[in-house]
Amino acid sequence: MITEADxxxxxxxxxxxxxxxxxxxxxxxxxxxxxxxxxxxxxxxxQAEKERFQQAVDGAEQELKTxxxxxxxxxxxxxxxxxxxxxxxxDRMILDQTANLIEQKQINAEWALSRALYLVKKKFDHIADxxxxxxxxxxxxxxxxxxxxxxxxxxxFPTGFAEPVIVVSEDFTPADTVRMQAEKVxxxxxxxxxxxxxxAIVARSLGLPAVVGVxxxxxxxxxxxTIILDGYDxxxxxxxxxxxxxxxxxxxxxxxxxxxxxxxYIHLAPETLDxxxxxxxxxxxxxxxxxxxxxxxxxxxxxxxxxxxxxxxKHLPSEDSLFAVYQDLVITLDPQPVTIRTLDAGGDKLAxxxxxxxxxxxxxxxxxxxxxxxxLSLQERTLFITQLRALLRASAFGRLRIxxxxxxxxxxxxxxxxxxxxxxxDLTSEGIPFDxxxxxxxxxxxxxxxxxxDVLAAEVDFFSIxxxxxxxxxxxxxxxxxxxxxxxDPLHPAVLRMISRTVEAGHAQGxxxxxxxxxxxxxxxxxxxxxxxxxxxxxxxxxxxxVKRLLRHSTSRRLNGLAKQILKCGDGKETRKLLKSxxxxxxxxxxxxx
Amino acid sequence: xxTVSWESTVTxxxxxxxxVAERLMxxxxxxxxxxQIVEQGQLIDCSSILELLSLALVQGSRVRFTAQGPxxxxxxxxxxxxxxxxxxxxxxxxxxxxxxxxx
Numbered sequence: 001m002i003t004e005a006d007x008x009x010x011x012x013x014x015x016x017x018x019x020x021x022x023x024x025x026x027x028x029x030x031x032x033x034x035x036x037x038x039x040x041x042x043x044x045x046x047q048a049e050k051e052r053f054q055q056a057v058d059g060a061e062q063e064l065k066t067x068x069x070x071x072x073x074x075x076x077x078x079x080x081x082x083x084x085x086x087x088x089x090x091d092r093m094i095l096d097q098t099a100n101l102i103e104q105k106q107i108n109a110e111w112a113l114s115r116a117l118y119l120v121k122k123k124f125d126h127i128a129d130x131x132x133x134x135x136x137x138x139x140x141x142x143x144x145x146x147x148x149x150x151x152x153x154x155x156x157f158p159t160g161f162a163e164p165v166i167v168v169s170e171d172f173t174p175a176d177t178v179r180m181q182a183e184k185v186x187x188x189x190x191x192x193x194x195x196x197x198x199x200a201i202v203a204r205s206l207g208l209p210a211v212v213g214v215x216x217x218x219x220x221x222x223x224x225x226t227i228i229l230d231g232y233d234x235x236x237x238x239x240x241x242x243x244x245x246x247x248x249x250x251x252x253x254x255x256x257x258x259x260x261x262x263x264x265y266i267h268l269a270p271e272t273l274d275x276x277x278x279x280x281x282x283x284x285x286x287x288x289x290x291x292x293x294x295x296x297x298x299x300x301x302x303x304x305x306x307x308x309x310x311x312x313x314k315h316l317p318s319e320d321s322l323f324a325v326y327q328d329l330v331i332t333l334d335p336q337p338v339t340i341r342t343l344d345a346g347g348d349k350l351a352x353x354x355x356x357x358x359x360x361x362x363x364x365x366x367x368x369x370x371x372x373x374x375x376l377s378l379q380e381r382t383l384f385i386t387q388l389r390a391l392l393r394a395s396a397f398g399r400l401r402i403x404x405x406x407x408x409x410x411x412x413x414x415x416x417x418x419x420x421x422x423x424x425x426d427l428t429s430e431g432i433p434f435d436x437x438x439x440x441x442x443x444x445x446x447x448x449x450x451x452x453x454d455v456l457a458a459e460v461d462f463f464s465i466x467x468x469x470x471x472x473x474x475x476x477x478x479x480x481x482x483x484x485x486x487x488x489d490p491l492h493p494a495v496l497r498m499i500s501r502t503v504e505a506g507h508a509q510g511x512x513x514x515x516x517x518x519x520x521x522x523x524x525x526x527x528x529x530x531x532x533x534x535x536x537x538x539x540x541x542x543x544x545x546x547v548k549r550l551l552r553h554s555t556s557r558r559l560n561g562l563a564k565q566i567l568k569c570g571d572g573k574e575t576r577k578l579l580k581s582x583x584x585x586x587x588x589x590x591x592x593x594x
Numbered sequence: 595x596x597t598v599s600w601e602s603t604v605t606x607x608x609x610x611x612x613x614v615a616e617r618l619m620x621x622x623x624x625x626x627x628x629x630q631i632v633e634q635g636q637l638i639d640c641s642s643i644l645e646l647l648s649l650a651l652v653q654g655s656r657v658r659f660t661a662q663g664p665x666x667x668x669x670x671x672x673x674x675x676x677x678x679x680x681x682x683x684x685x686x687x688x689x690x691x692x693x694x695x696x697x
């Protein structure tokens with residue numbers, strides 16, 4: 001058992017589900033079998049907890065009796081062993097001790113039971129005879145039966161915390177969150193999910209911070225650990241130092257103060273002091289986020305991740321249901337553009353999550369280099385055509401732009417163009433209106449697309465650079481892999497040169513180039529991107545006022561000068577140094593990443 | 595109230611482990627008597643299997659018993675019988691894996 005004292009402070013990264021920062025103790029729910037839920041109870045909850053434990057004892061006894069009936073009449077010794085186990089369940093050192101601990105220490109049944117077991121163990125530890133000492137395993141077996149019962153018949157979500165806590169789980173069900181609304185919860189932390197997960201949505205509606213999609217967090221974090229939850233940047237610090245806690249609290253205070261000031265920028269134009277305009281648009285995953293898009297003054301949507309319509313439901317979505325969502329988006333934002341990316345499933349967003357059994361059998365050794373994204377769409381034509389029809393139909397109602405992900409070959413683009421022409425002909429013959437000049441763009445997120453950008457630019461209406469994947473593919477780094485995650489560096493000159501090259505290739509063909517990776521919304525990195533000549537930065541809506549403020553404090557001459565210098569850097573460290581001095585000289589009010 | 599005290603020797607090859615303790619407690623349950631063990635001046639009640647096990651009575655251990663109740667005399671013989679039982683030859687661990695329930 002790792003205790004907190006043994007632990008080094010550790011920072012883990014996930015996805016920001018809901019903004020805000022809290023420091024508090026964690027309660028890990030639905031833990032792995034080797035972990036234990038521990039929490040303190042309110043006085044009123046003691047009786048119910050004792051009853052829950054009694055039910056677990058009854059359940060375990062029933063289980064053993066059922067087992068016993070299987071051996072009835074053949075192995076008397078086995079029966080005797082099972083009988084001894086039943087007796088252990090009711091033994092005062094387990095039963096009475098646990099009930100007393102629940103009452104006296106005001107702790108939950110699992111915790112009390114583990115303490116009772118510890119007391120028994122202490123008695124057994126002194127036994128010199130190995131055979132008898134090993135009988136402790138029988139006691140452990142019985143206690144495990146009880147723990148199984150508690151987790152099955154217990155409340156999945158404990159109630160009656162004595163202090164507000166940060167709840168940690170693989171994921172939360174709607175039922176969990178409903179129960180939690182009445183509880184003292186500081187924030188949410190999950191292993192699964194993205195910004196559209198139920199947890200993130202509920203957290204936002206409750207105004208509580210949430211970080212989702214942190215790998216193995218239920219194993220790495222123990223109940224009782226102090227953690228910092230940073231919902232702004234999707235970070236978690238385990239066992240933080242006092243200094244770190246102070247730093248984050250200060251950071252939170254700055255955020256609050258800053259956001260008060262930033263409200264002024266929401267209605268101002270996104271342009272530099274010398275009149276260079278850059279579109280600052282929003283990345284969203286669910287239609288519910290539209291409120292934020294409008295509130296933060298986004299110039300349209302630069303990336304709508306359309307996976308939402310496919311996951312978290314029993315059936316593949318119909319054309320009409322997709323159309324309804326897309327139509328609603330374009331009508332709401334008209335005349336601003338709404339850029340919708342076609343299905344980008346597979347890879348990290350497992351195709352197996354898609355409804356329909358045909359995807360369940362997909363086993364790939366290396367999904368990131370496998371059948372994902374546009375490749376999956378080209379293989380599952382019906383799925384793709386359904387989405388294209390919905391997109392084209394919605395294009396009649398406003399400014400819709402279709403964005404194709406993970407293009408790595410010219411031939412893919414040619415195949416897609418043929419499909420789109422076919423879909424347009426079908427719609428025409430069916431008398432369904434659509435915008436025949438609908439803009440079609442591609443994501444640049446594979447190194448081959450960067451090197452072939454001049455060729456690809458001639459075929460499309462716009463580029464959108466997806467840095468999250470481009471960085472991973474070009475640096476050969478899986479950012480989710482703890483051994484190499486540190487090498488994931490958006491400011492690696494290789495990445496910046498790729499961006500620069502893509503912008504030049506696009507501009508040479510007269511098309512606009514956007515960037516929609518996480519770095520677009522990072523105020524520290526944004527000056528380089530602005531200096532590299534991007535026409536549009538697409539980011540989480542709440543980051544828009546920050547980047548706009550930076551833009552309005554800059555001149556295009558200074559930004560371009562910075563980018564020129566940075567393209568000469570040898571590594572990310574050098575890039576950072578240069579950026580930092582630029583920021584210090586030209587822009588107050590930014591915060592260096594902790 | 596009848597009280598009987600006697601001394602006995604644990605002869606089971608593996609000492610007082612789960613099966614022996616269980617059988618011992620079964621015979622005690624069948625009699626109207628409470629049985630205690632006197633260990634280092636303390637009375638340990640035989641109604642807790644974990645207490646019994648933690649006494650670590652290995653083969654050859656001398657045990658001082660006291661029995662109280664209407665069946666105190668009868669229980670002595672029954673306890674003696676259990677303590678003198680030879681161990682069965684087979685190993686009776688029947689596939690319970692430690693820490694895993696049999697689901």
